[in-house]
Amino acid sequence: MDRRNFLRYGAMAGAALGAARINPDFFFSSAFAQEARPLVFLSAENITGNWDPTAHTTLSQTNIEGFVMGYLTRAPMRPDDPEKVVYELATEITELDAHRLQIRLRDGVTFHDGKPFTSEDVKATFEYGAKLDRPKQVYPGGPDTFAVETPDDHTVIVDTSKGGYGASLFIFLASYLPILSAKDVAEGPKGVLSQRLNGTGPFRFVEQRGNDTVMEAYEGYFRGAPKVTGVTFSFVGDATTRMLSLMNGQADVIERLEPEQVETLEARDDIKISRLVSVENKYLWFRCSKPPFDDWRVRKAACHAIDRSMIMEIMGSAGEASSNFVSPIKFGYVDLENYPEYDPEECQRLLAEAGYPGGEGLPELEYITSTGFYPKTKEYGELIAALLQEQGFPVTLNVMEVAAWNERLYDRPGGGPGHMVDCGWSTGSPEPDLVLRTHFHSSSKRICGIVDPEIDAALDAERDAPSLEARKESLQTNLMPMLADKVPALSLFTSVLIHGMRANVDGLFIYPDGQSDASMTTLG
Amino acid sequence: MFILRFLARRLGQGAIIIFLVSALIFTLLRVVPGDPVRLMVGGMAPDTLVEEIAAEMGLRDPIHVQFGRYMGKVLQGDLGESFVRPASGAAVGGASFDDSTRGERAKVLDLIAETAPMTLQLALLAMVFALMIGVPIGVWGGLYPGRLPDRLALYTSSLFVSLPNFWLGIVLALLLSVKLNLLPAIGYRGFSYTILPALVLAVEIAPFIIRTLTVSVAGVMGQSFIDIARVRGLSRNQIVFRHALKNSAVPLLNLLGVQFSMLLGGVLVIEFIFDYPGLGLLTINAVMQRDFPLIQGIAIVTAAVFVLINIAVDLLATAIDPRLDY
Numbered sequence: 128m129d130r131r132n133f134l135r136y137g138a139m140a141g142a143a144l145g146a147a148r149i150n151p152d153f154f155f156s157s158a159f160a161q162e163a164r165p166l167v168f169l170s171a172e173n174i175t176g177n178w179d180p181t182a183h184t185t186l187s188q189t190n191i192e193g194f195v196m197g198y199l200t201r202a203p204m205r206p207d208d209p210e211k212v213v214y215e216l217a218t219e220i221t222e223l224d225a226h227r228l229q230i231r232l233r234d235g236v237t238f239h240d241g242k243p244f245t246s247e248d249v250k251a252t253f254e255y256g257a258k259l260d261r262p263k264q265v266y267p268g269g270p271d272t273f274a275v276e277t278p279d280d281h282t283v284i285v286d287t288s289k290g291g292y293g294a295s296l297f298i299f300l301a302s303y304l305p306i307l308s309a310k311d312v313a314e315g316p317k318g319v320l321s322q323r324l325n326g327t328g329p330f331r332f333v334e335q336r337g338n339d340t341v342m343e344a345y346e347g348y349f350r351g352a353p354k355v356t357g358v359t360f361s362f363v364g365d366a367t368t369r370m371l372s373l374m375n376g377q378a379d380v381i382e383r384l385e386p387e388q389v390e391t392l393e394a395r396d397d398i399k400i401s402r403l404v405s406v407e408n409k410y411l412w413f414r415c416s417k418p419p420f421d422d423w424r425v426r427k428a429a430c431h432a433i434d435r436s437m438i439m440e441i442m443g444s445a446g447e448a449s450s451n452f453v454s455p456i457k458f459g460y461v462d463l464e465n466y467p468e469y470d471p472e473e474c475q476r477l478l479a480e481a482g483y484p485g486g487e488g489l490p491e492l493e494y495i496t497s498t499g500f501y502p503k504t505k506e507y508g509e510l511i512a513a514l515l516q517e518q519g520f521p522v523t524l525n526v527m528e529v530a531a532w533n534e535r536l537y538d539r540p541g542g543g544p545g546h547m548v549d550c551g552w553s554t555g556s557p558e559p560d561l562v563l564r565t566h567f568h569s570s571s572k573r574i575c576g577i578v579d580p581e582i583d584a585a586l587d588a589e590r591d592a593p594s595l596e597a598r599k600e601s602l603q604t605n606l607m608p609m610l611a612d613k614v615p616a617l618s619l620f621t622s623v624l625i626h627g628m629r630a631n632v633d634g635l636f637i638y639p640d641g642q643s644d645a646s647m648t649t650l651g
Numbered sequence: 652m653f654i655l656r657f658l659a660r661r662l663g664q665g666a667i668i669i670f671l672v673s674a675l676i677f678t679l680l681r682v683v684p685g686d687p688v689r690l691m692v693g694g695m696a697p698d699t700l701v702e703e704i705a706a707e708m709g710l711r712d713p714i715h716v717q718f719g720r721y722m723g724k725v726l727q728g729d730l731g732e733s734f735v736r737p738a739s740g741a742a743v744g745g746a747s748f749d750d751s752t753r754g755e756r757a758k759v760l761d762l763i764a765e766t767a768p769m770t771l772q773l774a775l776l777a778m779v780f781a782l783m784i785g786v787p788i789g790v791w792g793g794l795y796p797g798r799l800p801d802r803l804a805l806y807t808s809s810l811f812v813s814l815p816n817f818w819l820g821i822v823l824a825l826l827l828s829v830k831l832n833l834l835p836a837i838g839y840r841g842f843s844y845t846i847l848p849a850l851v852l853a854v855e856i857a858p859f860i861i862r863t864l865t866v867s868v869a870g871v872m873g874q875s876f877i878d879i880a881r882v883r884g885l886s887r888n889q890i891v892f893r894h895a896l897k898n899s900a901v902p903l904l905n906l907l908g909v910q911f912s913m914l915l916g917g918v919l920v921i922e923f924i925f926d927y928p929g930l931g932l933l934t935i936n937a938v939m940q941r942d943f944p945l946i947q948g949i950a951i952v953t954a955a956v957f958v959l960i961n962i963a964v965d966l967l968a969t970a971i972d973p974r975l976d977y
Contacts, residue, residue, distance in 0.1 A: 133654050133966070176736070176743035335739035337928055362742060363837070363926050364936075367821060372837040372926075375828040530939045534689045539698055 165343070165357035166632070166645055169369045171383040171500065173362040174340065178332075179320040180305050181261040186553055186641055187362065191340050193555075193642030194358050195239075196305030197327030199230065199249070200298075202557050204639045206404055209456040209557055212298070216244065216306055216327065220298055223284070225593035228294035230301070232281040236349045238308045239331045246277035251309035253285065253297075261316075265304045267296060267560065267590055292591040293598065299458060299558035329353045329646035338362040354649045364499075373398060373627050379650065380632060382641060384625040385502050386443040397630050404447050405624040405639045406454050407553035408562070409501065410616040411494075411511065416576035417542030419481070419489055423613045428477035429547075430467035430617045432518040438507045438619055445502045446620040452610050454621045456639055458557040458595075459602035465611045474518050486519020494524050496549035497532035504549055507619070522547075538576035548574060551622060555640035559602060560590060567615055577615040585609050658962070665958030672954040673725070673947065677718050680943050687734050687941035725951065730759035731944035733937075740765060742936040759948035762933060767952070770922070770929035773845050773852070774914035778907065780853030785860030792861065793868025793899070794891065804865050808858035820851045820924040837926045848925045852918065856910050863906050867899035874898075901968050908964030912957040 172187035180192050199217040214220075219231040236244040253275050257266035266273070272290025277283055287294045306327065311320045319325070324332040330342035330353065343357035363369050370388050372378035374395070384392070384400070392398045413420040413429070420426050439448055449455055450466040475485065483489050494515075496508040505526050512524040525545065527535070535544040554561035565571050568586045569578040589601035626637055631651040636644040688705040705711050709720065724731060735743055736757040792804025827847060828836035834847050871877065872895055880890045915930065922931030930949060937945040 173742045176739070176741060335737075335741050337740045338742055340741075361838070364742075365923055365926070368837055368924060368926050371821070371824045371829065375824070375832065375836055377835060377837050528939060530690055530941065534686060 164355075164650070165341075165359045166355045166380065166635075166648060166650065167372075167378045168358060168360045168643070169363045169372055169378045169381045170360060171362075171364070171366070171369070173338070173364075174335075176335075177321045178324050179316055180307065180324075181256050181258075181263045181265070182316065182321065184263050187360075189555060190641050190643065191332075191342075191360050192305050192324065192326070193328075193638070194330040194342055194360070194645060195324045195326045195328045195332050197236070197244070198303075198305055199232075199301035201638070201644075202299065202302040202555070203636075204406060204456040204557055206456055209460065210458055212302055212557075216249075217301065220301065222295055222594070224294075226286055226288040226294050228285045228287075228297050230283040230285070232283065233349065234281055236327050237347055238325055238327055239345060239347075240308065240310075240325050242308055242310060244306070244327050245280040245309075246283045247280075247309040248306055249283045250275040250277050251312040252304060252307045255307065255312045256304045263304075265300055265561075267292060267564070293593050293595075295593075295595045295598065296558070296560070296590060298595070299556050300561075303554065303556035303558060303561065329644075330358050333357075348646065350646060353646045355645060358645055370627070373629065376629065378629075380626055380628040380635065380643070382624075382626050383502070384445075384627050386445050388627070389444060389625055392627050398627055399630050399632075401624075401626040401628065401637055402444065403624045403637060403639050404454065404456055405553065405622045405641075406456060406555060407551045407622040407624075407640070408449065408452065408454050408618045409446075409549070409551045409620055409622055410452075410574075410618050412548045412550060412566075412574040412616045413614070414538070414542045414546050414548070414576055415572075415615050416538065416578065417546075419483065419492075420546060422481050424477045424481040425483065425489075426614045427467055427612075428474045428481065428518070429515060429520060430614050431470040431474035431477065432515050432520065433511055433617065433619075434469035434514060435619060436469070437510055437514075441503055441507045441510065442620060445623050445625060447623050449618060449621040451607060452616070452618045453559045453562050454639075456557065457559045457562070459559050459599050459607070461603045461607065463607055463611045465608055467611065467614060467617065471518060478519065483519075486521065489519070489521055492520055492522045492547065493545040494522050494547040494549075495532060495535055495545040496524065496526055497529050498526050500529045501549075501551060501622075508549060536574060538572055538574055542576060543574075550574060553622075553640050555638060555642055560586075563602075563606065563610070564590065567610060575615040577613075579613060579615075582606075582609060582613060582615075657966070661958075661962045661965070665955070665962070668958055669951060669954045670722075673722065673951050674718060676947055676950040677721065678714055680941075680946060681714050681717070687943055690941055691734050721947070728760075730763070730948035730951065732756040732758055733762060733945045734942045735940050736762065736942065736945070742940070759944050762945060763930070763948055763952050766928060766930050766933045769839060769927065770915055770918055770931060772842075773849055773918060773922075773927065773929055774911060776845050776849035777852035777856060777914060778911060780849055781856035781860055781910075784853060785857040786864065788857075789861040789864025790868050790891070790896065792865040793895075794872060796865075796869040796872075801865060801869075804861050808861040811854050811861075812858040814854060816851055816855050817920050817924055819854060820848070820921060823847055823851060824925070839928050844925075844927070848918075848921045848927050851921055852914060856914070859906055859910060860903065863902050864899060867902045868895055871895045871898045897971065901972050904964055904968050904971070908960050912953075912960050915956055916953040 170187040170190065172185065174188045175183045175185050177183065197216045199215060200212040201215050202212050216233050216236060217230050218233050221229045223229050232246055238244060253266055254270045257270040258264065259269045268290045273285055273287045274289065275283060275285055285294055285297050308325050311325055314320065329345055329348045331345040333341040333343050338361055340360040344353040344355065346352045366385055369381040373381045389400055393400055413426045415421055439446055450462045451460055453460055478484060478486060494508065494512055496504045498505045508524050508526065512522045515522045536548060536550060537543060552562050564586050566573055566575060567577055567582050569583050585606040589598050589606050592598040592601050624639060624641060628635065633649050633651055634647040688701050688710060692701055692704060709717055733756050737743060738755045738757050740757055740762060788804050788807055792801040795801055824836040824847060827833050835844050836847050838844060877890060877894065880894055918929060918931035919935055922929050923935050934949050
C-alpha cells in the first residue's frame with residue numbers, strides 16, 4: 128500500500144468510526160429555547176461527593192441540602208430579630224423543664240422515597256448527628272448525653288438530664304441539621320446516605336451530572352409543589368464567568384459577588400442584587416498551641432496592631448463591622464467593650480511584657496491565606512501583614528490557591544502549618560456554640576488549637592445554663608468577654624452575603640448562610 | 652514498505668517521548684508542595700490516618716518504585732482512578748476521612764474519554780475559524796509582497812497576537828452573548844456553546860497562519876515554475892489555486908499540526924473562562940486538587956495525541972510533496 132492509499136483508507140475508517148459514535152444531541156441543543164425550565168444557580172464552591180449531611184461542613188453542599196431536605200424549624204436570622212424561628216417539620220417546640228423539650232411534628236409529610244415522616248426519623252437524626260465521629264457533629268456532648276423518646280409518631284421528647292446541659296440548646300440546632308430518614312440512617316455512613324439526598328423538601332435530588340446537581344420539583348411537598356420545574360445547582364469556579372452567565376441569562380442566581388461586580392450589575396435593569404448580613408465572620412486564627420501565639424499577650428498584641436477600620440474600607444459593601452466572635456445575627460451577640468481595637472501603644476506594652484520588646488526575639492511568622500474563594504483576602508492580608516510588620520512582627524504573607532490553603536487549614540499535633548490563618552466560619556443557625564464551642568473548646572479546636580481550661584469551663588457553663596435567657600447572660604457576661612481577653616482568634620468582620628439574580632426571579636428567600644428557599648419562586 | 656518502516660520508526664520515537672513525559676510529570680508531581688492524601692481525607696483527619704492511607708496507596712514508596720508500578724498498569728491500558736472525583740465526574744473537595752464514596756472513584760480513562768471529545772470539537776472548530784480568517788488574509792498578503800495587502804496582513808496578525816485570550820474571551824462574551832444575545836457563552840449544552848470559545852482560540856491561531864502563508868506564498872510566487880506557468884497561458888487564478896497554494900501547503904500543514912496539538916493540551920484558560928467542560932477545565936481542577944492520577948493520565952494522552960498528529964502531518968506532507976522524506 129502506498130502512502131496516499133494508506134492516508135485515504137485511514138481517513139475513511141476514522142470517519143466511519145467517528146460517525147458511528149456520534150450522538151446527535153451532542154451537537155444540537157438550543158441554548159435559549161427553554162420554556163418551563165429549572166432555576167439555574169451558580170455556586171462558587173464545589174461539593175464533596177459524599178451526600179451524607181453530617182459528613183461535611185461545605186457551604187455549597189449545605190445550600191443544595193436547603194433545597195432538598197426538610198428541617199424542624201428554619202431560622203431567617205435577620206438583624207432585627209435574630210432569634211426568630213419558623214416552624215417547618217415541627218409545629219410546636221415546648222420546654223417542659225430545664226432538661227426536657229417536647230417537639231410536635233407535622234402530619235402528612237413524606238420523604239422523597241415515599242416513606243412517611245415520623246418521630247422515629249427525628250430520633251434517628253438527633254442520635255446520628257450527635258455522634259462524635261461525624262465531621263459535622265451537631266448536637267452537644269455525643270448521643271450518650273441525651274435521650275430521645277417518641278411517645279407517638281408525631282411527638283418527640285428530648286431529655287438532656289444525663290448530659291447536664293439545658294434542653295433549650297436543641298431549639299436553635301433544630302434549624303441546622305436536616306432531618307434524615309431513619310431507614311437511611313440505619314444503613315450507617317457508608318450506606319445510602321452517602322449516595323444521594325433523601326429529604327422532605329420542595330425539590331427532589333435527581334442526579335449529579337458532572338458539576339451540575341440536578342433537582343426537580345417534588346409534587347408531594349407538603350406546602351404544595353414548587354412553581355419552577357426544578358433547580359440546577361452548578362459549580363462555576365470563576366467569578367467573571369458566573370457574572371457573565373447572569374448577564375446573558377444563562378444563570379438565574381449567582382453567589383459571592385465581589386464589590387466591583389456589584390457596581391457593574393447594579394447598573395442593569397434586568398438584574399437585581401440581594402445583600403444580607405451573613406452568619407459568617409472572617410477570622411484571623413492564631414495557632415495557639417505553638418510559640419509565640421501560645422502566649423495570650425502576643426496574640427492580643429497582634430490584635431492591637433490591626434486597624435480593622437482599614438480592612439472595612441477594603442471590603443466595602445462585602446463586609447460589616449462587628450466586635451464579637453459571632454455574627455450579629457447569632458443568638459447572644461453583643462458588642463464587646465473589651466474587644467481589642469487598634470492601639471499600637473498597648474501592642475508594644477504587651478509585646479514587651481511577653482518578652483519581645485518591639486518584636487525583638489519573635490520567630491519568623493507565616494500568615495496563610497487563600498485567594499479565589501473569599502473576597503479580598505489577598506488585599507486585606509497584605510494590609511494586616513504590613514500593620515503587624517509596623518509593630519515589629521516578622522510576618523510573611525503566604526497567599527495560596529484554595530486547595531493548598533485548605534490542606535494547611537486545620538490544627539494538627541504541634542500546631543499545624545504557619546502561625547496565623549485566614550478563614551471564615553458559617554453555620555446556618557442562630558446557635559453560637561456552632562462557632563464558639565467548635566473552635567474554642569479543647570475537645571474540638573478546629574483551627575486555632577487552643578487548650579484553655581478557663582475557656583472550656585466558660586463554654587460548659589453557658590451550654591449547661593437551664594434556659595435560653597440564662598445562656599444569653601452567661602455568653603455575654605462570661606464567655607464572650609473572656610474570649611476577647613484571650614483572643615485565640617481575631618474576628619475581623621462579618622461577611623455580607625451578596626447574590627445577583629435576574630430581575631424576573633421572584634419569591635426566592637435567601638438565608639444568611641447562603642441556603643435558599645425556592646418553593647415559592649417564579650421565573651417571570 | 653515505506654509506510655511500515657515510517658510508522659515503526661515514528662511510533663518507536665513517539666513511545667520514547669511519551670515515556671519521558673510521563674516520567675517527568677510523575678516526578679514533578681511528587682516533589683511539588685501539597686499532599687494529595689491530606690486533600691482526600693479532609694483537613695480535620697488526624698495525621699496518623701493520613702500516613703496510613705498514603706502508605707496503603709503506595710505514596711510513601713520511593714518515586715522510581717511508584718513510577719514502575721504505574722507504568723506497569725499503563726501498559727495494560729489502566730490509567731488508574733482519580734484520587735478525588737467520584738464516578739459522577741463532579742469536581743469535588745472537602746471530603747471527610749470516612750468518605751464512603753472513595754470506593755467508587757472515577758476512572759481516569761473515563762474522565763478523559765468524556766471530556767476529550769469536547770476539547771476536540773472546540774479545537775477543530777477553532778482551526779476552521781482560524782483558517783477562514785487566516786487563509787484569505789495570508790494568501791492576499793503573499794501575492795503582493797511589500798505592498799498594502801502584505802502590510803495589512805502583518806498589522807492584522809500583530810494585532811491578533813497582541814490580544815490576551817482571557818480579555819478577548821470576556822469582551823466577545825459581553826458583545827455577542829450579553830449585548831446581542833446571539834450565542835450562549837458559558838458551559839455546554841449543545842454545539843452553539845462551542846462557537847464563542849472557538850472564535851477566541853481562532854484569533855490566537857490566525858496570526859501564525861497569516862504569517863506562514865504570506866511568506867510561503869510570496870516565496871512560491873517568486874519561483875521559476877510560476878513564470879513558466881504564465882508563459883503556458885494559465886490564468887492568475889489557476890496559477891494561485893492550483894500551483895502556488897499547493898506548494899505553500901506543506902509549511903502550513905506543519906504549522907497546523909503543531910497548533911492543533913497545542914490546542915488540545917493548552918485550552919486551559921479558555922475552557923476555564925467559558926466553563927467549557929473539556930480537557931482544559933479537567934486539567935485545571937485536577938491540578939488544584941493535586942489529583943495525581945488524573946494529571947498523569949491527561950499528560951500521557953496529550954503526549955500520545957501530539958505524537959500521532961505529527962505522524963499524520965508528516966504523512967500528509969509526503970503525500971502532497973513526494974520529494975519530502977521523513
